Amino acid sequence: MSTSTTNGSRPQTDTRFETYIEQEMAGESGALTAAEVDFGSDLGLKPKVVYRNLAPAELYEKALRYEEGTHVVASGSLAALSGGKMGRSPKDKRVVREETTENDIWWGEGSPNFEIDEESFNINREMAVNYLNGLDRVYVVDAFANWDKKARFKVRVVCSRAYHALFMQNMLICPTPEELEDFGEPDFVILNAGPSKANKHIPYVTSDASVAINLKERQMVILGTEYAGEMKKGVFTVMHYWMPKQGILSLHSGCNMGKENDVSLFFGLSGTGKTTLSADPERPLIGDDEHCWGDDGIFNIEGGCYAKCISLKPTTEPEIWKALRFGSVLENVVFDPATRFVDFESSLLTENTRASYPIEYVDNAHIPCVGPHPKNIILLCCDAFGVLPPVSRLTLEQTMYHFISGYTAKVAGTEIGVVDPEATFSACFGSAFLMWHPMKYAAMLAERISQHGARAWLVNTGWTGGRYGVGHRMSLKHTRRIIDAIHEGELDGDDFVSTPIFNLQIPTHVPGVPSEVLRPESQWEDKADFNRTLENLACMFTKNFKKFEDGGGFVSSETAARICTGGPVDLVVSGNK
Secondary structure, eight states, rough: OOOOOOTSOOOOHHHHHHHHHHHHHHHOTTTEGGSSSSOOOOOOOSSOEEEEEEHHHHHHHHHHHHHOOEEEEEESSSEEETTTSSSSSSGGEEEEEETTTTTTTOOOOOOOOEEEEEEHHHHHHHHHHHHHHHOOOOEEEEEEEEEGGGGGGEEEEESHHHHHHHHHHHBBBBOOHHHHOOOOOOEEEEEEEEEEEEOTSSSSSOSSOOEEETTTTTEEESSOOOHHHHHHHHHHHHHHHHHHHTTTTEEEEEEEEETOOEEEEEEETTSSHHHHOOOBTTTTTTEEEEEETTTEEEEESEEEEEEEEEOOOTOHHHHHHHHHTTTTTSSSOOOOOOTEEEEOOOOOSSSSEEEEEEEEGTTTTTOEEESSSSSEEEEEETTSOOOSEEEEOOOOOHHHHHHOEEEEEEOEEEETHHHHHEEEEEEGGGGOOOOOHHHHHHHHHHHHHHHHHHHEEEOOOOOSSTTTTTTOOOOOHHHHHHHHHTTTTTTTSEEEEEEETTOOOEEEBBTBBOOOHHSGGGSSSOHHHHHHHHHHHHHHHHHGGGGGGGGGGSOHHHHHHHTTTSHHHHHHHTOOO
């Protein structure tokens, strides 16, 4: 090692490296004490050793040294196991019911928010703090949510696993050294004591896992699950509360932007093609999952992407494939022990294999992840009953109705026991993360669409020519051509026809798509069966929507009634038969 410079002083890098090696040999490299990190006196956090905002390489080293089942795979990704829980535990999610926020929260039928009282939350928090204090080391991540600096939210994660710390450094927006120095008191704290089980004897706790949020205290406590996605979705859930409270609409959507700065939002549940269609090489990606629509336009909540990687191939998902390199995290994947190549086809551990990576790993990411007001709102569904058209233009009332409904269909292979198509509805295309009543989000969406002149579309990527098992899946080539036609303004004219029952407006011509494909009934041999299937699907829509018909107190009864007209009109008129 050279120790001389032109002015005779030792290079700063050399000095820092020697100090680091000395600390590492003493087992203290990068370590802080609890006194050096201001946790606040109320939490009672006093861990022995704290590692704050370590570099990815250091987190690799800690994970490989201390966390069983963690490996580096051939691509350079860190492969980790999340223990017994390999997906979120929505039935174990709890929200503290207290006087300052209880009138805001959506409770009751259809709501994902199950209550816990303040005392039980405090017991859970004490259990988490005691667990973290008893460890040889904990990891702290101080970072931001929201790319719009006016809406920036400071998040602190305190966790027991280096893989969790790396995951959240990927998923949040990392501060610069100057921002970290001035970070101050966080706006929200996650205490992740996932390896420590919850106590089922505590009121409102019903299993050995508990994911509890206290909005008044701005805290989240995780017990009994090491699935990293709980932290990501915990932040999103909190943004779903605080952003609308500040007049900013939070959305579970993908987002990209064209050459003319034309922004499109993509909504869709699993299997609808949201990730595939929003990842367009000709349109920079603003984000793949969580966004806000504020006064100045759209911004991404996250600093990274969390993609499913079961059956991942470089030919079908090249952007995701290229992002799986050093610094990315692979969860619960299977790999060859000799070559360390990942078998993305394997579901030995779970179908829900996942990859986490910073958004800058995406070649055409638009950074900073902000954009102007959207021009197109694209609601995606996978209609396995084969009766909805591949594309239709929506009125404002229809947009609100279908946004609140959040429809898609499950088919065989998506869940155990599913044989025939099953309709599934998830309010606002992300019911599990909503805090307010769906009508609040829908009303805010309608206001912004009206104010900024956005157009809304329903795009069906599901079946045609018959239901699942009889017909066939929509051609991805045709769907991409439809999305391109929307972006290029080829569907901006008045050449549309109406469908029965749902009263959807179908374009008579889309360049590159056969005209018969645009009319689903023309693809069915048995027209009577088509009509029966269409009516049955309409009944499922109206049955699901009944719990929203009163507006939840967030819109007037007149507005709620108007939104209902955006549904299956014939059934509304005949009394929701």
